[in-house]
Amino acid sequence: MESINFTDIFKSSILEKTSSFSIIDSLIGLAVAFIVGLFIYWVYKKTFSGVIYSHSFNISLIIMSMATALIIIGISSNVLLSLGMVGALSIVRFRTPIKDPMDLVYLFWAIIAGILCGAGFIPLVIIGSILIGLVLLFFVNKIKIENPYLLVIRYSNHNIENSLEHVLSSSTKKHSVKSKSIMPGNDFEVTYEVRVKETDMTFLTSISDIEGVKSAVMLSYDGNFTA
Structure with missing residues (x-):
């Protein structure tokens, strides 16, 4: 032991x-x-x-x-x-x-x-x-990647849709409708995915000047939404 x-x-x-x-x-x-x-x-x-x-x-x-x-x-x-x-x-x-x-x-x-x-x-x-x-x-x-923008337009007269298409066709590289809905008060809201020409946002003024448009909001998306 x-x-x-x-x-x-x-x-x-x-x-x-x-x-x-x-x-x-x-x-x-x-x-x-x-x-x-x-x-x-x-x-x-x-x-x-x-x-x-x-x-x-x-x-x-x-x-x-x-x-x-x-x-x-x-x-x-x-x-x-x-x-x-x-x-x-x-x-x-x-x-x-x-x-x-x-x-x-x-x-x-x-x-x-x-x-x-x-x-x-x-x-x-x-x-x-x-x-x-x-x-x-x-x-x-x-390397710069061109991220698309989301354009949300609220308007009261559906007859102006042709005017919206004309402005977007002449002022953006590419655009497409992502969603469209009817809001309370018979207002319409449409969301476009747009690709702008060299960050040119002047077409927002043209859209806002269209009679019947109540608001136009541009959003960029790169993983987070920013107005």
Whole structure:
């Protein structure tokens, strides 16, 4: 039977785990995750094209990169801890809605960067992040995609529909009726999808001047409605 001495009683398992923990490697991983997070922050700010820019969301990308790297560093040397971490994270439910698909791209990018930094793949995360950033900067800022507009017209006399068609045919590249409805008070409302000529909106004045037109509203759609 083995004897237990005084040293065995006060032996700390935490100190044993700390002895196999590399502070320098951890600091390098967190530092690279911070730098890559700053790069993601800058790319997101340069390529944002939504309605309202969220600075707090952009800051969260930096923190997410560092936090993910911290988790990977912690579980990389302990299988039991990794299984426990997976179980703990599986019960987390994020209830913040993500409306823009591009926001999901940046979230996924930040998480992957943190994983690679925590695992020690520093060259891979640097090269990959630079390439992803260049692709985003090129496709979002350099390539302009012509988004259609929605034109909502409310009028009281259905006899003016020919006049509306004449104005739209002469002032827009393309237009088509998407919906038409009868409103209370015998008013009509029609929705057109139009593609304008070099953002020329002067035809709205011509439509508003038509007798019987009560309102004409132009909406652009790029994932969010803006008037």
